[in-house]
Amino acid sequence: MTIDINSVVSLNYKLSNHQTGEKIEETTTDNPMVFLYGVGSLMPEFEDNLHGKKSGDTFEFSILADNAYGQHSEDNIVMIPLHVFQDESGNVNENEIRVGAVVPMSDNEGNHMRGQIREMTSEFVKMDFNHPLAGQDLHFTGEILAIRPATEDELAHGHVHGPGGHHH
Incomplete structure (x- = not known):
């Protein structure tokens, strides 16, 4: 066969x-x-x-x-407000949400994707949604x-x- x-x-x-x-x-x-x-x-x-x-x-x-x-695209690097990652008390799980971590996310249409955290500030998380390859x-x-x-x-x-x- x-x-x-x-x-x-x-x-x-x-x-x-x-x-x-x-x-x-x-x-x-x-x-x-x-x-x-x-x-x-x-x-x-x-x-x-x-x-x-x-x-x-x-x-x-x-x-x-x-x-x-595909090629690496700057369009796939986005700034997400930190509050998206906070729990009800306003805390961020630093074991999961840290620079270098790969985090499962979904967009407004419910499409699942994974993004790598590149940078964090007191207000935003910079995430890279380009495929690792x-x-x-x-x-x-x-x-x-x-x-x-x-x-x-x-x-x-x-x-x-x-x-x-x-x-x-």
Whole structure:
């Protein structure tokens, strides 16, 4: 079987910065990446580079920042009033709300996102909502471990069930 739309793929990969060679993350055989191919959950160019491969095939490719997580944008750095982070007593949990911390947030439409606190003043918190890999060209190497057809439940839910996937 080859990788195609609606197949469940299990693979190992190493992700590094294309320019510097610095390792960003790496999966292991004990904990591979398992995903439903072709449902839009991954970068399109990542999936394009895997299309047609079979179990045992290796891969190596790079994805430019514009086709990965985009360029770093100053528009994604915002000043948020400190009171947003205060409890009913006006206190801020300094263990969670501190420079360098990554904080889950939601916008006015209820979209969830994560931002890193860059700076704090007595009135504002400066947060960076750029993806941590924004502005980086990515380099992937790896091996396809297994491919199987997705089940009806997986197709209906849009993600993998069972080992390595989502559990209900």
